[in-house]
Amino acid sequence: MIYGDKKTGVLVQGATGKQGEFHINLMNAYARQIGGKGVVAGVTPGKGGKEVHGVPVYNTVKEAMRDHDIGASVIFVPAAAAADSIMEEANAGIPTIVTITEHIPVHDTMKAIAYARMEGSVVIGPNCPGLLSPGELKMGIMPSGLFSCGHVGVISRSGTLTYEVVDELTRAGIGQSTVIGIGGDPVIGQTFTDVLAQFEKDPQTKAVVLIGEVGGNLEEEGANSTNMPIVSYIAGISAPPDKRMGHAGAIVEGGEGDARSKIARLKKLGVPVASRPSEIPEMVRGLFRSC
Amino acid sequence: MKLREYEAKKVAREYGIPVPAGFLIRSADEISEHIGALGDRFVLKAQVDVGGRGKAGGILMADPSTAVATANALFNTQIKGLPVREILVEQRLEILHEYYLSITIDRSSKQPLILFTEAGGVDIEITAKEHPDAIRTVIVNPLMRDIPPFLLRELIGKAPKEIGGIVNKLYHAFIEKDALLAEINPLVTTPQGVFAADAKIIVDDNALGRQGFTMNRDLSEREREAEKYGFSYVELDGAIGVIGNGAGLTMSTLDLIGFYGGKAANFLDVGGGAESERVMHAVRLVASVPSVKVIVVNLLGGITKCDEVAKGIIAAGISQKVIVRLAGTNEAEGRSMLFAKGYEMLDTMDLVVKKAVEVTA
Numbered sequence: 040m041i042y043g044d045k046k047t048g049v050l051v052q053g054a055t056g057k058q059g060e061f062h063i064n065l066m067n068a069y070a071r072q073i074g075g076k077g078v079v080a081g082v083t084p085g086k087g088g089k090e091v092h093g094v095p096v097y098n099t100v101k102e103a104m105r106d107h108d109i110g111a112s113v114i115f116v117p118a119a120a121a122a123d124s125i126m127e128e129a130n131a132g133i134p135t136i137v138t139i140t141e142h143i144p145v146h147d148t149m150k151a152i153a154y155a156r157m158e159g160s161v162v163i164g165p166n167c168p169g170l171l172s173p174g175e176l177k178m179g180i181m182p183s184g185l186f187s188c189g190h191v192g193v194i195s196r197s198g199t200l201t202y203e204v205v206d207e208l209t210r211a212g213i214g215q216s217t218v219i220g221i222g223g224d225p226v227i228g229q230t231f232t233d234v235l236a237q238f239e240k241d242p243q244t245k246a247v248v249l250i251g252e253v254g255g256n257l258e259e260e261g262a263n264s265t266n267m268p269i270v271s272y273i274a275g276i277s278a279p280p281d282k283r284m285g286h287a288g289a290i291v292e293g294g295e296g297d298a299r300s301k302i303a304r305l306k307k308l309g310v311p312v313a314s315r316p317s318e319i320p321e322m323v324r325g326l327f328r329s330c
Numbered sequence: 331m332k333l334r335e336y337e338a339k340k341v342a343r344e345y346g347i348p349v350p351a352g353f354l355i356r357s358a359d360e361i362s363e364h365i366g367a368l369g370d371r372f373v374l375k376a377q378v379d380v381g382g383r384g385k386a387g388g389i390l391m392a393d394p395s396t397a398v399a400t401a402n403a404l405f406n407t408q409i410k411g412l413p414v415r416e417i418l419v420e421q422r423l424e425i426l427h428e429y430y431l432s433i434t435i436d437r438s439s440k441q442p443l444i445l446f447t448e449a450g451g452v453d454i455e456i457t458a459k460e461h462p463d464a465i466r467t468v469i470v471n472p473l474m475r476d477i478p479p480f481l482l483r484e485l486i487g488k489a490p491k492e493i494g495g496i497v498n499k500l501y502h503a504f505i506e507k508d509a510l511l512a513e514i515n516p517l518v519t520t521p522q523g524v525f526a527a528d529a530k531i532i533v534d535d536n537a538l539g540r541q542g543f544t545m546n547r548d549l550s551e552r553e554r555e556a557e558k559y560g561f562s563y564v565e566l567d568g569a570i571g572v573i574g575n576g577a578g579l580t581m582s583t584l585d586l587i588g589f590y591g592g593k594a595a596n597f598l599d600v601g602g603g604a605e606s607e608r609v610m611h612a613v614r615l616v617a618s619v620p621s622v623k624v625i626v627v628n629l630l631g632g633i634t635k636c637d638e639v640a641k642g643i644i645a646a647g648i649s650q651k652v653i654v655r656l657a658g659t660n661e662a663e664g665r666s667m668l669f670a671k672g673y674e675m676l677d678t679m680d681l682v683v684k685k686a687v688e689v690t691a
Contacts, residue, residue, distance in 0.1 A: 061633075118536065144537035145435060146508050149472045152440050157473075182632040182658065197578025198602075199630045203679070206630075206657075223577055225510075226440045252578055255437040274581040277566070277588045278597075285562035285577025285599040287536065288437070293455060298585075315586050317680050 040172035041192075041217045041237040041244075042135050042163070045075040047176055048108045050100065050133065052124045053115035054081025054091050058139070062115065062180055064092045069177045079107045100131040111135040113169060113178050122147035125162060129155035137178045138164035138228070145287070148226045155228070162228025163221060166287065168198040170219040181205075181218065189214015191323055192238045194231055194261075195250035196223050196286065200274060203316050204250060211320035216244040223286030225254065231261025238267055246270070246326045248319060249310075253278045254288045254296045259304045268326040271305050272313040273298045331533050331546045334377045336418045338529035342514070345503040347496050348525045352420030358401035361419060365397055368421045374400055377416035378409045379548065386410050391422070423525055428516035429489060430454055431497060433504045442470045442504065444477070444497060446485050451516040470501065477501050492524050493517065508537030552615065559611045561598055568593025569690045571616035571625035571650070573609075575600050575634050583628045583679060592687035595622045603633040609642025617648035624651045626686045628679050631658025640664035644671055651689060655682040 043049075049066065053059040063078050070077025080103040081091050087098035097103040100112075112133050116124045121140040128136050129151075136155065143165050155162050163170065169179010173188040185202055187209040195201040201220055208215060219234055221227050231249060238244045246268040251258035253275035262269055276298040278284045280291045291297045302312045311326075313319045333341070339349045353364045354377070365372070376388035383389065388409040392400040397419075405414050428451035436443035447465045449457050458465060468481045482494040496517065504512040511532040518527045533541055549557060556563030562577060566584075570592050574580030577599050584594040596619060600612050616625055625648075629639050637660040643652055644667065654675045656664050668675055676682045 142536045144508055144540070145510065145534050146472070146505060146537070149435065149440060149442070153471060153473050180633065195578070197576060199574070199576030199632070200578030200582050202630050202632060203579055203582070225435060225437055228440075230438075250578070252581060257437060260438060272582075274578050274585060277584040277594060278581060279564070279566065282564045283535075283562070284564060284581050284597055289577055289581070315589055315680065316582060317678065 040175045041234070041241050042170060042219070043111050043178065044172070044175045045073065047110040048076045048079040049178055050103055050107070050109045050112040050128075051078050051081045051094070051115065052100070052112060052128065053083060053117070054094065054096050055083040055086045055089060056115055056117075059083075059115040060091050062113070063094055066113075066177050067092060067094070069183045073174050075176055080109065100127050100133070104131050109133060111178060112137065114138045114140055116140060118142040118144070121165065122151035125151040126154045129158035129160035132158070134160055136160055136162045136228075137167070137169045138162060139167060139169060139179055140164070141166040143224070145224065145226050148224060152226065152228050163219065164227060165222055166224045167222035167227070168201065168220040170217055172217040173215055179220070181220070185209055186218065187214040190216055190243060190245040192216050192241070192244040192247040193218040193250065194234045194247060195220050196252050196288070197250060197274065200316070201250060204248060204272070204319055207317055207320050208248070208323070213320055213323055216241060223288050225288040227288075230257045232257070232264045235261050235265040235267055239265060246323060248272070248323060250274070251301065252286070252289050253284060253298050253301070254286075254290050254292070256296060256301070258301055259308065262305055262308045262310050269310050270313065270319060270322045270326060271310050272316060272319060273301050273305070276302075331535060331538060331543065331548050332379060333531045333533065334379070334416070335375060335529060336377055336416070338531040339526065341503055341507060341531055342500075342526050342529050345499045347499050347514075348523060349529070350420040350423055350525055350527065352418055355401065355417050355419060356415065358398050358405055361397050361401045365394060365419070368419065370394060371422040372397070373420050373422050374404055375418045375420065376404055376407070376409050376414040377418055378412045378414060380410045380412060383409055388414070423518060423520045423527060425527070426519045426521070428518050429493065430457070430515045431493075431500065431517045432511065432513035432515070433501060433509070434511050436469060439469050441472055442501070444468050444470060444485055444501070446489075446497070448489060454515065472505070490519060490524065496524060503531070507531065508534045508541055510534050552619070555615060556598065559608055561600055561612055561615070563615070564597040565619065566594050566596055567621065568595045569621055569623040570686045571595045571619060571622040572628070573598045573600060573612050573616055573625065574628045575602065575604065575630060579628065579630060583626060583683065586679060586683040587626070587687060590684050590687040592683070592690055595619050604638065604642070606638045606641035606645060609639050610645040613643055613646035613648060613652065617646070617650055622650055624653065624686050624689045626682050627652060627654045628682060629656055631656065631661065634659065636660045636664030637667060640667040643668065643673065653682050653685050655679055
């Protein structure tokens with residue numbers, strides 16, 4: 040597992056909002072089930088002193104950090120204020136900041152990530168479902184029922200497509216070490232390259248499924264940066280140019296980032312690429328047979 | 331959202347970047363009023379939202395004697411199928427050299443990337459392929475207000491010094507206008523100084539509100555309808571309508587249709603936690619596309635509840651066949667509601683897509 044374990048205390052920003060409240064409950068239900076620490080504190084400016092599902096809420100991140108041992112955070116704050124939340128957490132010294140929020144203006148994200156890097160924090164997302172390490176830690180909104188513990192890491196730019204693949208893997212008896220959604224925006228904190236470097240250091244992870252989509256070339260860059268055995272799937276082979284396919288980052292621009300050339304480059308790097316999600320489990324098995 | 335040339339040039343002017351003298355007209359007779367200020371040679375540029383407008387006949391030269399006739403001709407032309415409603419009339423510059431300058435967002439470094447080449451005026455993608463060493467790039471830390479002089483020197487090389495100032499001004503515009511792209515092509519030197527002969531700015535859709543835009547006018551009518559309900563929607567030209575939740579899963583459903591030899595009519599992502607009414611609007615919207623013969627609904631419930639989805643599908647009451655794959659929260663309830671109404675349901679996305687392709691074959 041990467042980015043945290045059972046002992047990681049999690050802070051939630053935007054704790055008293057509809058999304059924050061709903062997911063604090065689910066994250067802590069999972070933590071109780073596996074004996075993890077889960078969400079230990081929440082932050083919403085002006086709502087300090089309240090409780091959400093038994094979790095104390097503070098006005099600022101620094102106040103929460105004085106009372107609790109916090110190793111990571113999850114942000115559910117609305118788009119207009121989310122970049123500020125990232126910077127507040129980086130400034131307070133939280134090492135891993137998972138940002139679920141969608142529709143953050145990309146210039147805000149760019150500045151917040153540059154600032155977090157300066158403060159030594161790592162940002163996952165934005166516009167992502169977070170991560171789940173079966174039996175260890177859930178940070179975000181992934182439906183835990185589909186997951187099973189094992190040795191395959193999953194990195195994805197998507198949400199529901201990730202659940203689809205995890206479901207296929209679990210049904211095929213292939214468990215996961217950590218499943219992480221890195222976000223569907225053009226600018227994201229942790230890229231495929233960063234997460235693959237974490238998986239390389241993780242003894243539990245033996246192979247990685249890399250789920251990409253149209254837009255940019257972060258998939259190829261990641262595959263080229265690692266010696267981990269990888270199986271890939273790229274969504275958007277039917278995406279027309281210059282149209283955003285749901286995600287702000289899923290766009291073929293200036294003739295770049297289309298699925299066919301992405302797949303060709305991955306294959307050239309020796310990465311097997313599935314032509315549909317249901318092929319992935321068999322291809323993952325193939326990795327283990329060949330090594 | 332892409333700004334039109336005259337809007338992008340207004341931004342350039344606001345930031346102190348010289349642009350050619352000019353004015354916008356919406357009918358041919360408006361041209362005579364202001365033409366005196368432009369000298370005896372000018373250019374008429376159709377303000378249409380398509381690329382390659384020059385080659386498509388959207389840019390015409392004129393002089394005072396031909397101005398009205400040329401404007402009339404341009405207003406009566408269609409550029410790549412689009413009517414010409416606005417024309418930018420500009421003085422013609424005496425061009426000595428053409429440069430290319432752009433600022434984009436580099437996904438890899440997560441910072442603004444500035445690109446400059448002395449080989450301007452042509453398609454930058456061609457230059458990138460044929461003379462990659464003619465292109466210089468620098469990356470700027472977005473926390474800095476100005477581009478440091480050493481980076482400007484690295485970027486522009488031996489080009490005239492005043493271009494460095496223009497790069498910095500364009501960078502300010504890029505940051506403050508929430509741009510995804512700010513491009514000047516060509517940036518020209520003339521005996522009168524340096525000018526942005528053309529300008530292109532794309533504003534981040536997620537920042538339209540704070541930039542004072544009420545809507546994204548790049549959208550088609552159905553796309554606008556979709557936006558009203560918060561759907562991501564892209565229209566294609568096949569017979570199989572698609573509704574999914576989550577951009578990746580929906581894209582993947584489209585791809586699978588292609589894999590099995592069919593053609594998708596659209597991409598529609600209803601988003602997370604969709605309630606029955608939103609699902610109903612989604613189904614009706616896709617059903618309203620004339621080419622749609624069958625609709626595939628592929629929903630993986632997490633925060634989306636399957637019974638809400640079922641209610642929405644039933645409430646839509648459309649004439650086309652709907653084939654459904656539902657999995658996750660409240661799956662059993664959703665399935666029994668649809669079963670009672672005789673809807674076809676299958677267990678995996680492969681199966682629903684295969685079925686839809688068979689129906690349309």
